[in-house]
Amino acid sequence: MTAPSLTIDGLTKQFGGVRAVDDLTFTVRPGAVTGFLGPNGAGKTTTLRMLLGLTRPSAGRALVGEREYAAHQQPGRVVGAALEASSFHPGRTGLAHLEVFAPQVGVSRSRCRQVLEAVGLEHAAGQRVGRYSLGMRQRLGLATALLADPPVIVLDEPTNGLDPEGIVWIRRLLRQFADEGRTVLVSSHLLREVEASVDEVVIIAQGRLRHASSLAELRTRATPAAYVVAPRPDAVTALATDRGWAAARDGDGLVVDGATAAEVGAAAHAAGIELHELVRRDVDLEALFFELTRPTGTDPEAAR
Amino acid sequence: MRAALLAEYRKLVSTRMWWLLLLVMVAYLGFVSAAVSATFVFVPEGSEAPLVGEDAARATYSLVNGVGYVFPLVIGSLAMTTEFRHKTITQSLLVEPDRTRFLLAKLLSVVPIGLAAGVVGVAATVAGGAPLLAIRGDGSYLGDGDVLAGLALGVVVVALWAVIGVAFGSILSNQVAAIVVILAFTQFVEPIARVVLSQVDALAGVASYLPGGAADSLIGASFLGSAGTVDLLPRWAAVLVLVGYAAVFAVIGRLTTLRRDVG
Numbered sequence A: 001m002t003a004p005s006l007t008i009d010g011l012t013k014q015f016g017g018v019r020a021v022d023d024l025t026f027t028v029r030p031g032a033v034t035g036f037l038g039p040n041g042a043g044k045t046t047t048l049r050m051l052l053g054l055t056r057p058s059a060g061r062a063l064v065g066e067r068e069y070a071a072h073q074q075p076g077r078v079v080g081a082a083l084e085a086s087s088f089h090p091g092r093t094g095l096a097h098l099e100v101f102a103p104q105v106g107v108s109r110s111r112c113r114q115v116l117e118a119v120g121l122e123h124a125a126g127q128r129v130g131r132y133s134l135g136m137r138q139r140l141g142l143a144t145a146l147l148a149d150p151p152v153i154v155l156d157e158p159t160n161g162l163d164p165e166g167i168v169w170i171r172r173l174l175r176q177f178a179d180e181g182r183t184v185l186v187s188s189h190l191l192r193e194v195e196a197s198v199d200e201v202v203i204i205a206q207g208r209l210r211h212a213s214s215l216a217e218l219r220t221r222a223t224p225a226a227y228v229v230a231p232r233p234d235a236v237t238a239l240a241t242d243r244g245w246a247a248a249r250d251g252d253g254l255v256v257d258g259a260t261a262a263e264v265g266a267a268a269h270a271a272g273i274e275l276h277e278l279v280r281r282d283v284d285l286e287a288l289f290f291e292l293t294r295p296t297g298t299d300p301e302a303a304r
Numbered sequence B: 001m002r003a004a005l006l007a008e009y010r011k012l013v014s015t016r017m018w019w020l021l022l023l024v025m026v027a028y029l030g031f032v033s034a035a036v037s038a039t040f041v042f043v044p045e046g047s048e049a050p051l052v053g054e055d056a057a058r059a060t061y062s063l064v065n066g067v068g069y070v071f072p073l074v075i076g077s078l079a080m081t082t083e084f085r086h087k088t089i090t091q092s093l094l095v096e097p098d099r100t101r102f103l104l105a106k107l108l109s110v111v112p113i114g115l116a117a118g119v120v121g122v123a124a125t126v127a128g129g130a131p132l133l134a135i136r137g138d139g140s141y142l143g144d145g146d147v148l149a150g151l152a153l154g155v156v157v158v159a160l161w162a163v164i165g166v167a168f169g170s171i172l173s174n175q176v177a178a179i180v181v182i183l184a185f186t187q188f189v190e191p192i193a194r195v196v197l198s199q200v201d202a203l204a205g206v207a208s209y210l211p212g213g214a215a216d217s218l219i220g221a222s223f224l225g226s227a228g229t230v231d232l233l234p235r236w237a238a239v240l241v242l243v244g245y246a247a248v249f250a251v252i253g254r255l256t257t258l259r260r261d262v263g
Helices: A044-051 A094-105 A109-118 A134-146 A164-179 A191-195 A215-221 A233-243 A261-270 A285-293 B002-013 B017-041 B053-061 B070-085 B088-095 B099-135 B145-171 B175-199 B201-209 B211-219 B235-255
Strands: A006-015 A018-028 A032-037 A059-064 A079-082 A152-156 A183-188 A200-205 A208-214 A225-229 A246-250 A253-257 A277-280
Touching: A006 A044, A018 A044, A018 A059, A018 A200, A018 A208, A032 A044, A032 A164, A032 A191, A044 A059, A044 A152, A044 A183, A079 A134, A094 A109, A094 A134, A094 B002, A094 B088, A109 A134, A134 A152, A134 A164, A164 A183, A183 A191, A191 A285, A200 A215, A200 A285, A208 A215, A208 A285, A215 A285, A225 A261, A233 A246, A233 A253, A233 A261, A261 A277, B002 B070, B002 B088, B002 B099, B017 B053, B017 B070, B017 B099, B053 B099, B053 B145, B070 B088, B070 B099, B070 B145, B070 B175, B088 B099, B099 B145, B099 B235, B145 B175, B145 B211, B145 B235, B175 B201, B175 B211, B201 B211, B211 B235
Parallel strands: A032 A183, A032 A200, A079 A152, A152 A183
Antiparallel strands: A006 A018, A006 A059, A200 A208, A225 A253, A225 A277, A246 A253
C-alpha cells in the first residue's frame, strides 16, 4: 500500500483574540504511527479539524498527499477519521449509522457489517447508539473511519473511555495499520497512552510545535537519576563529582543526575560508602513530556 | 450527488422521529377536519352556515395545509438541525466536504417523505371531514375535478413545506429554537397576520404572499374563508413564491451556518 503523507505547513487558527494554533509545521509519514501529543487545549483537535476541512485555517495549509482534504474526489476513501466519541444520532442503530455514511465512501451494506465485526460490535449492530457505552462509541467511531479501508487513518483520542483490554486491542490495531504501510495519526493528551504504539511523536502546546522526532530520539533525551540517603552525604557528593555525575541536596538526601540507581549503588559499594536509601529518580518520557509542554514565559511554580 | 442523496435518505428513515410525527399529524388532521366540517354542517336554527356546498368541502380539505403545514416544516427542519444537535454534521461533512452539495441533497431528500406525509395528511383530512359533509351537509364533493385537483396539490404543498423546513433549519440550526419559531409562526404569527392583513384593503394582497397564504393559493382554497373572501394568488405564482421561500432560506443558510467552521 502506498499511502499519502500528511503535510501541515504554517497552519494557524485565530479564534477572536486567541491563537489556538500558531504557525504549526510538521509532516506525518506513511508506514508509521505518529503520536500527536499535547495537553488538553493545546490545539490538537483544531489542527485535525483544519486538516480535514471542517475548520478554515487563518493561515497556512494542510495537505493529504498533494492536495487539501476537500480537494480529493472522495476524501472519505482516502482518510478515515474518528474525531469525537459523541457524534452519533442516539436514535440510530450502530449498523444504520454506518449504512448512512456508506454511499459517500462507496461501500456496500455488507461492508458495514464486516467493519462492525472487525471492531467487535457485531452483537450490538441492531442496538440504538444512545444505549452504547463510551467504549462502544469509540469502537463505532473507529468502524466509521475504517469503512472504506483507507490508506490514511486519523484518530482523535481513540483510547478515551476504552477498557484496558480495548486499549491493548487498539494499540495492536494501530501497529498493524502502520505495518501495512498506512499513514496513521493518533492524538492523545498523555504520552503514556500511546508510548507503546507510536514510532513518531509530534508534541504541541499552546498551539505551537514543541518537539517532533522519532520516539527513539525523544527517549535519548530522557536521563537517568537516583535519589540517595546516606549518613555521610559529602562522601556521596565527592563520589558523584569523581564519576562525572551531578549531585544536589534534596531534603534529607541527594539527587544524583546522570546515573541509574544501579550505577550509584555499585559505585557506593565499591567505595565503601554506606547508603540508607537508594531510589530511581529517572527523568522519564512522561516527565520530559511535561517539561516540553510546560507553558512558556511562566515559571512552573507561579503557574500553579 | 446520487450517493449524497442516498445517504440523506438513509439518515431520514433510520430514525423514528419522522413517522412518529406522521402519526401525530394523522390524528391531529383527522380531528381538526372533523371539527371544522361540523361547524359547516351543524348550524343553529336561524343562522347561516359559514360556508356551503363545494366551498365548505374545499375549505375543509385545505386544512391539510392551513393546519397541517407545521408537521412537514418540523420534519424538514429536524432533518437539518439534528445534524447539529448530535454533531453528526462532522461526519457528514467529512464524507461530503462540498457543503452546497450537502445542502442540496438534504433539501431534495425530504421530498419522498414530504410526499408520503402529503398523501397521509390529505387522506386523514378527507377521512375526518368527508363523512359529516356527505351525511349531513351538501356532500363531500369527492367526485368533483376541482376538489380532486386541490387534494393532489395538497400533497405537493406538504412536500414543499418539508423542503422549506430543511432550508429554514439551515438558517436556524439550533433544534429547539427552530421548532419554537416554527410553532410560533404557524400557530400564531401567520394566521393572525393573514386575518389582520385581509381587513386592511391596501394590504389584503400581501397576505397571499406569506408562505401559508401562497400554499393555500396553490391548493386553491383556504379555511380562512371561501375563494371569494380570501385573496389567493394564481397557482403558478403560488408555486414560485413557495419555491422562492425555500431557495432564499437555503441560500441564507449556505452563506451563514454552512459557511462557518464546524466543531
